[in-house]
Amino acid sequence: MNEATALDDDDAAPPALKARHALLKRLADVVSLPASRINAFERAVTGDLLVEMLRQASPQERRRVAARLTPLAELPDSVARLLLRDAPEVAGLLIEQCAALSDADLVGCARDAGPEHRLIMAGRRGLSEIVTETLFGFGEVETIEAVLRNSSARLSQVGIESVVALSRKQPRLCGLLLKRPELRPSGAYVMFWWCGADDRRIILQRFAVSRELMQEVSEDVFAMAADEAWSDPVSRKALQFIERRQRNRAAIEKSPYDGLEHAIAVAAQDGLSRELASEIAFLAGVKPLTGAKILGDPGGEPLAILCKATGLSRVDLLNLWRSMRRPETTTEGAVHPDLDRVQITYEILAVDRAQTVLRYWNWSLSSALTPNLLRAIREGEDDAVDEYSAPERAAMMALAEDFGR
Template sequence: MIADMEDLLALARSRTAEGRHRLVENITDLFLSPEYRLSDHERALISDILIKLVDSIELDLRRELSVALAHSDVEMTELARRLANDDITVAWPLLQRTRLLQDVDLIEIIRFRTEEHRVAIAKGDGVTEPVSEALVAYGGIDALEALVNNPKAAISRSAMAHLVAEARRYDSFHEPLVSRHDLPTDLAYRLYWSVSAALRRHILEQFDIDEATVDEALRRANQAAEVARAEANGAQVTAERLVRRLAEAGDLTIDFLLNTLRNGHMPVFVAGMAFLVGVDQPTVWRVVTDKGGESLAILARAVDMTREQFTAMALLTTSSRGGPEVQSTAVVEKLTSLFNRIDTAKARKALVLWQRDRVFDEAIEELRHVRESGGAVAGS
């Protein structure tokens, strides 16, 4: 073992492969070990030697050096930057433990290196919000999946919103997203429409809806409802007028609306439920045509249905669209159990959030269509 800086410098002047191997071996074994503490002068000297040497040593030596540096307490930022931009087998240890790298370094690697480098960063312990945004902007599906599965990653709201949107295409995002402690409530409710029944129940039971979020959602949703009302088709308009007359006469009841379902008058049922809960008709249509059934429990709770009324509604709405999904006893029992656990106030807030997100999705789709057709948005 070489323990003397002069001997180390002499070895650094060697031009042979054996000399380079012995130099790296001694630096990693001695100066990058936890037991050894470098002075500022020694650290600067060794860093300079290694930076000059790194481009000429073999891949396995660079990999060995990267592992040693990643697990040491020695700060050699420039050397770490060089190795982190190397072949992925060299870069991986440093990208997993990014203490020696700044956000600007990681973002540059994300932009200009390989998907394997992005995956390594996404799995690492140094993912900050700016880094998460870069991963979302430049990463492929593998990097995004690694990011959403990393509980240590600090994911910005904008990056989280992108991941929630991508979850419509990638089922593998569903469970890790719902399990994240930093998933905002409104994004959780947006994700609701993409996930399985079990994850839906988790969202409904675990996420508390912030009053300020709902107030803002309600303001936007009311504006959207006015637009939707003005554009409603004839059947919806007729149904809405009937519902308003019934409400004014005090005859708009849950039992009446269930009878409209039994008689096949779905537009009246939808208009009545929308009136009672205070959301627009398209949101209620989305709920009653949803095959999962869990959202029906939310709608039922929002209008203070009894358990018996909810069971009847679940069976009737499923029958009206010709599906078998909730007709089995086991499924009805699961939905009823969920119904029992959801309170009215939370159910109403959930419906408001769903209305806001539906309007948002429609606006995005309209903008996409306009962009593709080269036209202009109506009224602009």
């Protein structure tokens, strides 16, 4: 017997409980009446009585009532609260199919019920931002994966950022995040640091955007800022992100090397010391912290981004690789797969798009890194991060592991 008809069969109940079963059926029928037959107050009172009976009913009876009420467009709150917190086999009928449930109903169920309920909810069609954000808040990876796979679910930026942060310890979330239309460049750029090679390629292909339009609309602002002697730090930082020139001319004039290429050539010959690494970062127009993050990356793709953004050649890329004493060939004499992957990354990137990624990294890893934020990262005080500042949030996520969190 299927669930839709089981409640209608009074003869299926044991003789001593025949009246109870019949009354459950009748009350469920009354609650199910259309608005033209019953008003909201009558439905609510009937629902209250139904709840009292359901609390003493068997799991099979509660499941039958849940199946009877699932198609309704309107459901008494008291009945919804009770059944949504029931066992998963009962609550799941409503969670999966009942259109009458509000966001408040779903959020309440997620908070008060268990992981199985939340996993069922993750597959429900049309989940709103507030519901998915609530589900993400429990940090249950299986449920988060189900939400990310749910193409009809809507995700908030707060929810996306929480999953991006979690993906640092759960890399399997990266691929699912990259398929979501809600993911923005700020999240993708910071996730790049712990993604695998395939996901990194997707990030560069999809999120390495051009700054051409920003450069066009702000072209005359550079002259204005120069007339003001670059005295405004806010506009100066923004213009540094927008401008076309990547290398630091002032650092080149003060450097003991003839230029960035010369510094890298020396590093290839003598090895990459801490001082030389800092010098290369200054010449490339990034802060030493950003340079250290790039040079210390085990995958190596950031090296390709640095070289392409600064106009370095393939030879310079090889010298930079060689300076860190990374393997260049396999035992068979072929190009090492890591080096080959980095060289391919260099080839597929346009200069302007490589600069966007590099500038964002530098912006989030250094320009936004105030003493207060640095202390917050060291101490794990996520609440100290400005919720409106994408660079600060990116720095918190990218550097948290470096500070042992």
